[in-house]
Amino acid sequence: MIKNWWVFHPITVFTGTLVSIGSALFIFIVSYLEVNNSLVNFVQKHRLDSSQLQETNTLVIILLLSILVSATLFGVAIIFIYYQKLIGLYKFQQNFINGFTHELKTPIASLKLYIDTFLKYDLSQEEKKKYLEYMQQDTERLTLNVNQVLHLGKIEDKKLKVNLSLFEIKNYMKDFLQNHPHYFKDIKLKLNEDSKNEVYCELDPELFEMVVMNIITNAIHHTQTDKGELSISFAIKDKNIEIHFKDNGVGIAPSEQKNVFKKMYQIGKNSKGSGIGLYLATNIMRLHKGKLKVESKGIGHGANFIISLPIVRESDS
Numbered sequence: 001m002i003k004n005w006w007v008f009h010p011i012t013v014f015t016g017t018l019v020s021i022g023s024a025l026f027i028f029i030v031s032y033l034e035v036n037n038s039l040v041n042f043v044q045k046h047r048l049d050s051s052q053l054q055e056t057n058t059l060v061i062i063l064l065l066s067i068l069v070s071a072t073l074f075g076v077a078i079i080f081i082y083y084q085k086l087i088g089l090y091k092f093q094q095n096f097i098n099g100f101t102h103e104l105k106t107p108i109a110s111l112k113l114y115i116d117t118f119l120k121y122d123l124s125q126e127e128k129k130k131y132l133e134y135m136q137q138d139t140e141r142l143t144l145n146v147n148q149v150l151h152l153g154k155i156e157d158k159k160l161k162v163n164l165s166l167f168e169i170k171n172y173m174k175d176f177l178q179n180h181p182h183y184f185k186d187i188k189l190k191l192n193e194d195s196k197n198e199v200y201c202e203l204d205p206e207l208f209e210m211v212v213m214n215i216i217t218n219a220i221h222h223t224q225t226d227k228g229e230l231s232i233s234f235a236i237k238d239k240n241i242e243i244h245f246k247d248n249g250v251g252i253a254p255s256e257q258k259n260v261f262k263k264m265y266q267i268g269k270n271s272k273g274s275g276i277g278l279y280l281a282t283n284i285m286r287l288h289k290g291k292l293k294v295e296s297k298g299i300g301h302g303a304n305f306i307i308s309l310p311i312v313r314e315s316d317s
Helices: 010-045 058-120 125-156 169-179 205-221 277-287
Strands: 165-168 188-191 198-203 229-237 240-247 291-295 304-310 313-315
Touching (some): 010 058, 165 169, 169 198, 169 229, 198 205, 205 229
Antiparallel strands (some): 229 240
16 A cells, blocks of 8 residues: 555645646746846846837736636646546446445345255245245346336436326335235334325326335335334325334434435445435435435434325325
């Protein structure tokens, strides 16, 4: 490892360049003024004809030099900013590749294990069915991860088409949890239905499923596996319905709560996931004219992610 690495850091080099150019301009101006004054004194002392000397406007020259040096400094600053953005883009790319490959690695390794089991052992029909179900679950997980990246690209290019349909939101959530129990086996889920009112919202089922999946997956990643709990409840606020996903995980510091929805943002070095889940969920909620926010009292107090959707129709059951 190179000693005194900070000497070669871009910020150090950039600052040194600015100081060098500024110092050179200062020295040049001081030298020019001294030479100019000496020449004037020489002419006056020897009573020479000053008309034979080329008249110069000192202020104009200094102004021109200052403009030229300022333009040079501006160019250097633009190059530095561009360089820093390239470095940030490279780090973003590396973080995304590392996170996404980690998300793909687990189901791929699982599929390989099941295939090897099929090839090496003579399994009964019941065992084959069990392993095929596991393989189907891993395939669904791979499909979800790939679709998230594809949808994220379309959202950022503003090319994603939303296919909205009317759903009773509580039944939608109940069906979602019943149809995907294998995704949530590492956490204890509880669905609370305090109100019997039927609330209808317009959803794109495929996209909204990604939102719910990312919130629950995030809760699983940030809770202890053997003690993780997630409570899902509903509340009507003004003309919107809120879906609360409250976990007993590690919690989120107040200073971090706005950052968790940024692209590739992860809390801590050992965070799991690709870093795009909550960012994608936030953008999908905007397409539904809804919101996604988080509440937490801080580290050790869990987190409460809240989906807010506009109500299209409400009726008593």
